[in-house]
Amino acid sequence: MKYDAEILIAGAGPAGCATAIRLVDAGCDVLVIERDTLTPGPDLTSGEVLSPMAQRELRDVGLRIAGDWVFDQVDKVRNVYPDLSWTLHSVPSGLEYRHIDRGGLNAALRQRLLQAGGRIECEQTVTEVDMRDDGVVLRTRHGREFRANMLIDAAGRHGPALTALKLKQPEPEFRQIGIAIFYESFEGTPLDTWDRHLYGDHGAMISGSRIRNGLYRYILEADLDDKQQRGMRPVEFYEYIAETYDPWIRERCMREPRVGDVWTMAPLAHRAADVTRDRLLLVGDAAGYLSPFTGQGVEIALRGARLAAQAVAAAARLDDYSAGRFAPYVEGRNAEVATLVSHLRRMLRFVRDRDALLRASTDDALRAQHLLPLPVIDRGTLRGSTTAQA
Ligand SMILES: Cc1cc2nc3c(=O)[nH]c(=O)nc-3n(C[C@H](O)[C@H](O)[C@H](O)COP(=O)(O)OP(=O)(O)OC[C@H]3O[C@@H](n4cnc5c(N)ncnc54)[C@H](O)[C@@H]3O)c2cc1C
Numbered sequence: 001m002k003y004d005a006e007i008l009i010a011g012a013g014p015a016g017c018a019t020a021i022r023l024v025d026a027g028c029d030v031l032v033i034e035r036d037t038l039t040p041g042p043d044l045t046s047g048e049v050l051s052p053m054a055q056r057e058l059r060d061v062g063l064r065i066a067g068d069w070v071f072d073q074v075d076k077v078r079n080v081y082p083d084l085s086w087t088l089h090s091v092p093s094g095l096e097y098r099h100i101d102r103g104g105l106n107a108a109l110r111q112r113l114l115q116a117g118g119r120i121e122c123e124q125t126v127t128e129v130d131m132r133d134d135g136v137v138l139r140t141r142h143g144r145e146f147r148a149n150m151l152i153d154a155a156g157r158h159g160p161a162l163t164a165l166k167l168k169q170p171e172p173e174f175r176q177i178g179i180a181i182f183y184e185s186f187e188g189t190p191l192d193t194w195d196r197h198l199y200g201d202h203g204a205m206i207s208g209s210r211i212r213n214g215l216y217r218y219i220l221e222a223d224l225d226d227k228q229q230r231g232m233r234p235v236e237f238y239e240y241i242a243e244t245y246d247p248w249i250r251e252r253c254m255r256e257p258r259v260g261d262v263w264t265m266a267p268l269a270h271r272a273a274d275v276t277r278d279r280l281l282l283v284g285d286a287a288g289y290l291s292p293f294t295g296q297g298v299e300i301a302l303r304g305a306r307l308a309a310q311a312v313a314a315a316a317r318l319d320d321y322s323a324g325r326f327a328p329y330v331e332g333r334n335a336e337v338a339t340l341v342s343h344l345r346r347m348l349r350f351v352r353d354r355d356a357l358l359r360a361s362t363d364d365a366l367r368a369q370h371l372l373p374l375p376v377i378d379r380g381t382l383r384g385s386t387t388a389q390a
Helices: 014-025 052-060 102-116 160-164 224-230 234-245 247-255 298-318 323-351 354-360 364-370
Strands: 005-010 030-033 070-074 076-080 085-090 097-100 119-121 126-132 135-140 145-153 168-170 176-183 193-198 205-212 215-223 258-265 270-272 280-282 376-381
Touching: 005 014, 005 135, 005 298, 014 030, 014 102, 014 298, 030 145, 052 298, 097 102, 097 205, 102 119, 126 145, 126 160, 145 160, 145 298, 160 280, 176 224, 176 234, 205 234, 215 224, 215 234, 224 234, 234 247, 234 258, 280 298, 280 323, 298 323, 323 354, 323 364, 354 364
Parallel strands: 005 030, 005 145, 030 119, 076 193, 145 280
Antiparallel strands: 070 097, 070 205, 076 085, 085 376, 126 135, 135 145, 168 270, 176 215, 176 258, 193 205, 205 215
16 A cells, blocks of 8 residues: 555644644654644634643643733632632642633644644545555545555544544543533633632532633533433523522623623543554544543643654554554553543542532632642632622
C-alpha cells in the first residue's frame, strides 16, 4: 500500500493538534484530517475554561496563552450551599483558570502545528475507516482517500473509529446533563470567580462566571434520569431547578438578558471499550469523556495527547504498530486519568448529599476534603438578598 503519511490523525482539536505537534517534534511524518476550516471563527457558545494543567500542557507544545481568544481569568471560587450560605475561596497564585474563545484556541493550535512543520488537510470529513493488515485507509465525504501505517482518532465524542468500531460505552455513574444559558449581565456575580451553587439533590449544581465584559455563562449540571423522568425540555428543567432551590439564581435567570443559544449536552461522560487496537489509538474525547462534574475535557485531551505521542513515536521508530506497542499509553492514561476520575466520583457523591453539603458550609476540614482545599477569604448568605449584590 502506498502511504500519504506515516501516521494519520482524524481531528484538529486540542487532542489532535497537541498529539501531532509532539509527533512532528519527535521526527514523525504526520497528516491531520479536519472537517473544519484552518482558522475557524469565534466560538463562544461553549464558554470554555482552561484549567491550570491544561494551560501548562498548551505551553509545553509551544502555545502562548495570549491573544484575542483569551478572556477573563478565574482566581476565586464561591461555594453556595443548599441553605444559600456561601464561602469565598482564593485560588493560589499561578493556578488561575482562564476563559477562552474555543474557535480561537483551535485556530492558534493549528497555526502552531503548521509552524512546527506538520500538515493538515482541512474541510475533509472522515466518513469511513478501513483497518487493514498492512495499514489504514480513511475516506472522506468529499471523495478523498488517505492511507498510512496507523490512525489516531482525535475527532471527539463522535470520532469516526470510535463510532465505526462501536467502542463507545455508557458510564452509568456519570449520566449527567449539562445545560448552559448565556447572559449579557448577571447582577451580583463576583468578578474572576467560579460561582457554584450546590443543591445536594441528584447532584444538581448551577455554576457560572463572567467570560468577558458583556458575556456570562451559568450552566446547570444535573442527573440526566431526573430530567427524563420529569419529561421537561432542557430550559424548563434549568428553570425548574432554579425555581426549586435558588431564588437568587431564579430571579436573575428570569430577568437578565440572554444571548446566543441554550447549549445542552447529555450524557456528559462516556467511556471507550478500548483506547488502542492494532494500528489504532484513540485520544481526547474519542477515548472517553470523563469529567461529568465540570464538563471539562481539554485537560484530559492534552494529557492524553502527551502520553499518546510518546507511545506512538516509540512504535514508529520500531515500525511496529501493533496494539501491544501502545501499552505505555494505556498504562499512563490509567494512572493519570484514574486518579482524576476517582476524585470526581468522590466529589459527585458528595454533592449529591444535601446534609453533607450543609455541614461543609461551616466545617472547613470536611469541605477541604471533598470540595476544593482552598483558604476561605469571606463568608455570607444569599438569603434575603435577591435584589442586592452578594
Ligand atoms: C459546550 C461545551 C462546553 C465545554 N466546556 C469545557 C470547558 O469549559 N473546559 C474544558 O476543559 N472542556 C470543556 N468542554 C469539553 C471540551 O470541549 C472537550 O473535552 C475537548 O474539546 C476535547 O478535545 P478533543 O480534541 O478530544 O475533541 P474536540 O475538541 O471535539 O475536537 C475534535 C476535532 O475533530 C474534528 N472532527 C470531528 N469529526 C470529524 C470527522 N469525522 N472528520 C474530520 N474531523 C472531524 C472536529 O471538527 C474537531 O476539530 C466543553 C465541551 C462542550 C461541547
